[in-house]
Amino acid sequence: MNSAAPTPVEPTxxxxNCGAPLQGDYCHSCGQPRKGMIRPLSGIMADVVDSVLNIDSRILRTVGPLLFRPGRLTNDYFAGRRTRYVTPFRLFFFMTVVAFFTVQWYLDQSSPEGWKLNVDDSAIDRAQTQSELQKQLDEQMAELDKARAEMAEQIKAGGPGRAGLEAGLAGLEAGREELRKRARVRADWILRADEAKAKNLPLPPFISEAIDKGEEDLSFNGKPWDAKDNPIKFDWLPDAGNAKLNQMASNARDNLRRGIRDPKRLAAGVLNVLPQTLFVMMPLFAVLLKIFYIFKRRLYMEHLIVALHSHAFISFSLLIVSALGLVKTWVPSIAVPxxxxxxxxxxxxxxxxxxMQKRVYRQGWIMTTLKFGAIGICYTVLxxxxxxxxAVASLAIAS
Known part of the structure; x- marks a missing residue:
């Protein structure tokens, strides 16, 4: 009887690092990987490619539940099924960065016509030609003249309310002067618009006369702010602090004026601070969940996972909307679908x-509705x- 030869045992x-016997690619005692950086470059590149493909496969397994199955990712994470999905923080970070990059790209590609900024939307401020402007001015002046004639007749007739009628008459005179002023501003804009059309340039934005001439300014102590004549000054601040405040006020004024003339610039400034703001607000949203579901006795980190997944979904939705907006810009034929x-x-x-809130916290429809509304209001305000x-800080800091 021949006995089988014993299988040779590979030495462990x-x-x-710690001397414990290795039983795999990682030490079970200290966690150090068996493979280090001191090895052929081809092996390191193979590990990089493997890691990238593994992350990609996890992303594909994650985006479906993230978009179409509310609460699935969160409940699976709580149940211990984590390896198949992208981790919550990495998912939120990735979706937020890509989403806001796509939004800014969409804003850059969008038509300038969609970014006109009109401070007023009256008939005079909508006139596109000098003749149309004159027609609107004549019509509104005629209405004021009619009202003024009626008030004058009532004043002649005497009776109670005479003082109020006289005040109203003075108000009508001020209104006539304001109409003439607005008509002059619009006439000047029409001239500049005609010149832009002749040169095949974008139409200039229409803004108020005060802003256009730089007369509308910041105020301090009830007077227009000025770095020399009326600076911001607090006695409890050192001179360097007051100087910094005035520098920030100057930056904010200049950036705001540029933003009014170029609304895309203003929108881009707000978008630039949104990702950072979301990162800061994320723990506060988890605190809100902790407060409203305090009797569920869940750990704070569980509420933070809910916050990360919900914000990742919002960022993913924003990414899809921006991508569709870009597609509409490039392929107008699919604009309707x-x-x-x-x-x-x-x-x-x-x-x-x-x-998602209903399935994660598992409360009744009425309680979920009440808490969803209350949390939504609180978080919207925050x-x-x-x-x-x-946004104000970014305007004040940027030069």
Missing amino acids: LPCP AGWIMSCLGVWVPVYLFL ISTAVAIA
Whole structure:
């Protein structure tokens, strides 16, 4: 009877770091990988390619539930099924960066006609030709003349309310002068617009006379701000601090004026601070969830996972909308179906977030509805305030 030859046992190598026997690619004791950087370049490049392909496959397995299955990613993560998906923070970071890059690209590609800024939308401010402007001015002056004649007759007749009628008559005179002033501003814009059309240039934005001439300014102590004559000054601040405040005020004024003339610039400035603002607000949103679901006895990190997944979904939706906007710009023939998809996605976002909250926290429909509304209001106020502060800060800091 022949006995089989024993299988040779491969000697176990010790971990170079802690000396424990290695049982795989990583040391079970200290976690150090068996493979280091001191090896052929081809092996390192193969590991890089493998890592990239692995991440890509996880992204493909993640985007489906992220977009179409509210709460699935979060519940799977809580249940321990994590390896198949992109980690929550990496998913949020990736979606946010790509989404805002795409939004800025879309704004750069969009037509300048969609970015006109009209401070007033009256008939005079909508006139496109000098004849149309004169017609609108005559019509509105005629209405004021009619009202003035009626008031004058009532004043002659006497009776109660005479003082009020006289004040109203003075107001009508001020209104006539304001109409003439606005007509002059619009006439000047029409001349500049005609020159731009003749030179095949974009139409200039129409803004108020005060802003156009630089008369509308910041105020401090009830007077127009001026770095020399009326600077911002607080006694409790050192001279260097007051000087910095005045420099920031100057930057904010100049950037705001440029932004009014070029609304794309203003929108780009706001978009530049949105990603940072979202990163800062993320823990606060988790705090809101912790407060509203305090009796669920969940850890703060669980609420943070919910916040990361919900914001990743919002960023992904924004990415899709911006991408569709770019496609509409490049291929006008599909503008209608792309518009329908964008509209449907706009409806799906709040529905998704509501269903996600319902499925993760597993409360009744009424309680979920009440908490969803309350959390939404609180977070909208918080993030709007944060974005406004960040936008003002960016205007004041940027030169």
